[in-house]
Amino acid sequence: MVPLFVLIPFFSIIILNLFPKKLMQHLSFVWLGFLSLAQVYLVAARPVWFWDTKLELWNLLFSFRYSVDVITLVMLLCIGIVVFISLLASRAMISDVHQRVNFKNLLLVSLIGMNATVLVTDVFSLYVFIEITAVSSYIMIAMNKDRLGLEGAFKYLILSAIATVMMLVAISLLLLLTGNTSFEAVGAGLAGAGNSLFVRVSIGLFLCGLFIKSGLVPFHGWLPDAYSAAPAPASILLAGIVTKVSGVYVLMRLAISVFGLTPSVQALLMFIGAVSIIIGAVAALTQTDFKRMLAYSSISQIGYIILGVGCGTKLALIGAVFHLFNHAIFKSLLFVNAASVEKELGTTDMDKMGGLTQRMPVTGITSVIGLLSTAGIPPLSGFWSKFIIIIALWQAGNFGYAAFALLASIITLAYFLSMQRKVFFGKLRSGLENIKESSMGLIVSQAVLAIITLVVGLIFPLVISWR
């Protein structure tokens, strides 16, 4: 029944839009909440009746070839969690009825796009669903039609279109080399094709497209702009999961099970990862905008994941997937923090903040948890995944990269500390005396994410051996 992850949301878009808007906004809130939580439940508990039953009727009508492994499961879990959080945030942050309805429609499209992206086993279908996710993200970013949002959306659109062109060229070349687009056929064809120019060009172009999609240096130009200009719920979704699915996940999937990790690809991935880690971390140091800083830190964290993928040993891949999960959780947490600050203060400029913990205790405390987890302070979840990646790098003999990753996490700590001091600690800035803790939806989502970070950190062995 796995195709239901895609099909049920698909039909619910059509059905929900038949209702009048006033009713639809509430109905779709409940329904989307149910869908995302059901997804989390189905992945976390993995009931046999769901995963092992085949939909015979559907297969006649509608064949859907899919594959499920640990990475897919982790991604489905993240998608469920982040969509739910984004939904809660949208309830709190968007007040206009039309906008609410529009956002929920887009959220559903995005959910389907991401679920399908992680399930399909065909290079071209991968492109199709990446594009669906991306289109819904463009619209979400531009939704408020304010100047910055439009600018961010346009930049994202252009860079991302160039990325898809690169990927399409690569797909065409793969078609030329292997005659088909399914994972097995492409993988087998590439293994047989040896190491000709076109093989390398197609792999290289596909990787470049995915580098743009996942925002690695030097392909990252759009990312800080899009993240910081997006409306809060959209930025949670975008930073939390969209770029991870459409960039990092696909990269992992292709690199591991289709292209195969050749030494040169490994070296490339590790190098790009390391460059992203350091550039992202250093650029984040002097940011004055809350969301922009988080965006740069996102670049740096994705660098860690790619570094792990590039290392390629089993342990490193475990670490990379685990870090992907953690990153989805704590980056969404931080963007929810940003959203609640933005909602109360009306700005994300950190120079205008100070001492907010006194007024917004939940936001302050959860942000500390998120930040420390990002910086990899034990025993929070982010620490373990970074630790595993570093250990794996060390074991594989990449001592330089291991030391480098360790050093960069100190810089991460540094910029987050300086941000903490600016925003949450210290004396309350004058003019902020009337600030209150933000609304219930945001508080709940912050608390949920912070608890996940804590609990996963504490019981990480169980998490690691989960399959």
Next chain:
Amino acid sequence: MNLAGAQTFWYFYIAIMLLFVMGAYYIIASFNLIRVLIGLELLIKAVTLLSILTGYLTHNEGLAQALVITLIVIEVVIMVVAGGIVVCIYRNNKSLDTRKLKELKG
């Protein structure tokens, strides 16, 4: 690849590559948002042609056409959304100048 195939591929290859260069140049060099989108279209045209060409060379036209049809649908939607964003930008800025899109930086 046989000789005739290689010959065909070679001519198309040069044309497609030059089309890529044109599109990329147009996107980077022009100061008008709509022109940027036209440049994007040129790139996608080149890709479309490339896909069909590979299908033709491997006698796999069926699959290539299927892919290209999907690709065209997606292309249209992207252009519609991009057009919408450009119109909104025009309403905001009263201009289509790309140089005014520098608000977000640093």
Next chain:
Amino acid sequence: MALNLILLVLLLVAGIWTVLTTRLVRSVVGLALVSAVVSILIFRLNSPLAAAFELSVCAGLISVIFVTTISFTQRLTAERLEERRKERLGKYWYLPVILIIFGILLVVFKPKLDFPLPQVPSEQDTRNIIWHMRHVDLLGQILIILAGVFGVVILFKEPKK
């Protein structure tokens, strides 16, 4: 083959015209021309269905989209246009040079095409492939059209004053 060559040259000329022309509308016409030439080429490459699609959707629909977008925005005045023309001359004369250099480079570094072509599946009817083998893409098409509809609803709506 000769016809193909002529069409390819025509394609490049149309492309260059699209890039270099001053008026926005002409540029859109140039794009439509490129599309038309591409669809003829596709037709000649044994892909009639895709050619029909390309001709109707790209040369037709996309031109309409561009024209609509242009009509939403204001045209430039005649003097500004003249200014622009000078500006553009300074900017765009590089393009032919770049194209020539790039073409020479491509000819010099000609890739070896000696790799074997793959065995392909026997099913070659496009309609069969779309309707029976690529359901997922079909789903994707419907979905992205839905997304496009939402995009139009959200983005093209006149802002309330």
Next chain:
Amino acid sequence: MKPSVLLLPILIPAIFGALMFILPRKARHTVAFLVAGINLALAIALFRNNLIYSFPWFAGKIEFALRLYQFSGFIMLSAAFFAFLIVIYSLNFMKGKNLQNQFYAYILLCIAMANGAVLADNLLLLLFFWEGLLLILFGFIAIGRPGAFKTATKAFIIVGISDLCMMIGIALTWMQAGTLTISKINLALTPMAGFAFIMLMIGAISKAGSMPFHSWIPDAADDAPLPFMAFLPASLEKLLGIYFLTRISLDMFKLAIGSWISILLMAIGAITIILAVMMALVQKDYKRLLSYHAISQVGYMILGIGTCVPVGIVGGLFHMINNALYKSGLFLTGGAVEKQTGTTDLHSLGGLRFKMPITCACFLITAASISGMPPFNGFFSKELIYDAALSRGMIFYLAAVVGSFFTAASFLKLGHAAFFGKERNELKAVKEAPLSLLVPMIVIALTCVIFGIFNYLPLNHFIQPVLGARLEGHSYAGFHVNIVLTLITILVLAGAFIHHIFMAKLKGEGLKAADDIRYAPVLSQTYDLAQKRFFDPYEIGLKGMNVFSRILWAADKGIDWVYNSFVPGVSYGVSKGIRRMHTGYYPVYISWALVGMFAVLYFLRK
């Protein structure tokens, strides 16, 4: 006994600790009390058993291994003992305070994590519990008074960084030994192994609170709830830190007398003793003063273990348990004073000996213990350490003795200021502390006496079996320590006492309030003292040391500065440069991407 019983001391407190967040308000005290009691009973039942429990874990690659033997049983028992006392104490102390549920939850979780860390026979497992403790530490401090959050973050970061070092150490050890099972690791001291040892040692001594990882402890003394201080920095963390230090230096690495690591450990110990005690001397707050002693006493243990001779190790371990006793006892008296008077500022305390006689008596016993006065327990452990230090070098012995002198001096000052001296008007209404505060103090004070007079009890049953064959049949129980050293110690203590009496008299005349005993030089007093030649050299020396300890204070701040702002400072310029490159003009970004594309294609050319 089934080996799986070893899971109980971890699971029971952990489960109830987690439940504590949701239990009804009234049930909390009872549950906490019961669980601490059960844990103590378990620890007693498990003590002296040898059990190993393990199953594959971590995708089958690493063993989840727990090992109970003499040493871990001993540490577990002591931890359970202190936890039980602290819970009894908190029943009353925390009454009416906010966030009680979190407080009890943290205590129970702390017990669980400590038991896990002690029992773990696998380095990664140990690390896991170690980090769990760190998290609880954070939570514990954060629930203190408003503003404690900042201190909590400071503690979290400092300990976190040292744990990072420990992690590197574990990775290195793993690489060299090829296993993570602690009881199977046995490494010779190559330079690489030495580096691994130092990394692990940093983790251990920072948990114990040694310099230079100490600076959060005094801050926590100000901010955190008091039972926390008596529980974590005073007893539990010392037990764990020294436990781990002993494990790595005795079992995992072959530490020989005269190896450079031994010298390093002794040096760290000696420096910690001296510097921390001198900082303690200038403190003016009950809890803060104690917290610096909590740092200083670690020095003795590290010094003792660092000597690598059996007598030193026995002394170090004995000192560990003694310190846990009297330091938590002292903090508890501090808590009683705080509870009854509402302050711990020594300026506003005085003459409490009639108002709070039992507290005062407990204070006197524990203070005498920490100062090393015979026949209390501190005396014996210090004597053993002196003995060992003397055999390794005069300088270490001197450091230990000087530290002892200052310890005595500062406790005389503290006692005088808080319990003796003139009674203050504001404190007229003060009453003796309630029973549940007194019971733990009395138990601890009595244990101090028993461990002193009948010192063969802890030595024969707890400590000497840990070293086993290493002792070569010696026993250090009883009074047979070096007579000369004993005499010197007594002389030093007497000197401190005489000096204190003299000073108090002197200043009592000069100032109206007898409680204002400050060695900190106020100028007029320095002039007064300068007339009496007898004190001159000493006062000058003290003043000099005062300046020195103020410099240390500044250095302390300097460490903070490095932690907080040095790294951002260096990277600032680069960061600005990178920001300037992001012009916001998207063709620039496209160009980057295209250049990147060509670079990637070039990179993959082979």
